[in-house]
Amino acid sequence: MKAAVNTPTNAVWSNTFADFKEITKARLAVSVVFSSLAGYLLGAYQIEMSSILLLAFGGYCMVGASNAFNQVIEKDLDALMNRTKNRPIPSGRMSTNKAMALAIILTVLGVVSLYILNPKTAMFGAISIFLYTCVYTPLKTKTPLAVFVGAFPGAIPFMLGWVAATNDFGIEPGTLFMIQFFWQFPHFWALGWMLDEDYKRGGFKMLPTGKKDKGTALQIIMYTIWMIVISIVPAFGITGRLQLSLPAEVIVFLMGMVMLVFALRLFEKRDNVSARKLMLASVSYITLMQIVYVVDKFI
Known part of the structure; x- marks a missing residue:
């Protein structure tokens, strides 16, 4: 009986975690964190594990928030495309309100984590979220120049690591x-x-x-x-x-x-x-x- 109860619970947690990875685009977020850590190692005079953990956590939250906001905004368009129609929101596995709440929470956690490192890092992280969500995302249906705009937040992570290590640009x-x-x-x-x-x-x-x-x-x-x-x-x-x-x-x-x-x-x-x-x-x-x-x- 205990196993029977645990199995559905485990399945729910597994599905929830899978949706979290999907809406934050976990593989992309991890690659961004990798770039940030590389920049940190290049800039650091002395490597501090606490700074590495804050940068990794804040960086993931930053990218996860951007992707969650993006999927909220593009939920109707995602439903039209084969590669995105099974995402959590268009498939109905996650409500728009829950996705928005998750995006806001990740934004706060990301900015606060990066601010603990130094204010400049938090500023660039916030700029990245803003450009990706409020400029790049709406431009994608308007003009190919969206890729040019999107290249700015996309290029910030490598630089962000150096700023996190030095508090200098x-x-x-x-x-x-x-x-x-x-x-x-x-x-x-x-x-x-x-x-x-x-x-x-x-x-x-x-x-x-x-x-x-x-x-x-x-x-x-x-x-x-x-x-x-x-x-x-x-x-x-x-x-x-x-x-x-x-x-x-x-x-x-x-x-x-x-x-x-x-x-x-x-x-x-x-x-x-x-x-x-x-x-x-x-x-x-x-x-x-x-x-x-x-x-x-x-x-």
Whole structure:
């Protein structure tokens, strides 16, 4: 009898946790936390576990809040697309009011956690939530420039870690911001290319030309080149304490060239398979690049 009672209870908790992960986009949030921690390690004079925990918790709350607000706003459009129709709100598993309450709670927890680190970190976290929710989200159905606007909150995490460690914004976090800013475009346009038909069902305008054509592919190539250039700038000693050794520069450059090859293949073939390969290459690049930066600092 006890097992029979516990089983439904366990199922409820399991489903609730699954919906929480879905509405906060747990995998995306974890990747953002990873970027923030990489920035923290690059900026820190002395590593403090309490700061790492606050940054990780606050960062997850920040991203989770943005995604929850986004899903509240886009609940009707999500119901039209195959990739989003089973999300908690359009599927009916979570009410709009509960999702909104969760988003507000996560916002408060995130901002307070980041404020404990320092006010600048909390400010940038709040700006990120505002831009993602109040500017990027409504623009997605209006203009492809939404991706440009969305690149700003998307580029904040790497920079945020440095600010959390130093309570300062200068050339170093600015460079980290620019690296992830330019990376956003090939990454999200590759994703937008793959999901173009589904995005159109929801009325989203994600590709720069509105089409899966050479114009879009050419812009992907150009932004990939800028990303590579900015990624190796710290090797030239002009970015303050953010520096890169020659071996690390070569590794980062080669990884960027691999991503550029995938971008060129998309320009040549203009198919979903090539777009998917570029998207996966971009995820690998940003993760490995951050690891190389951190390892290079400590060796």
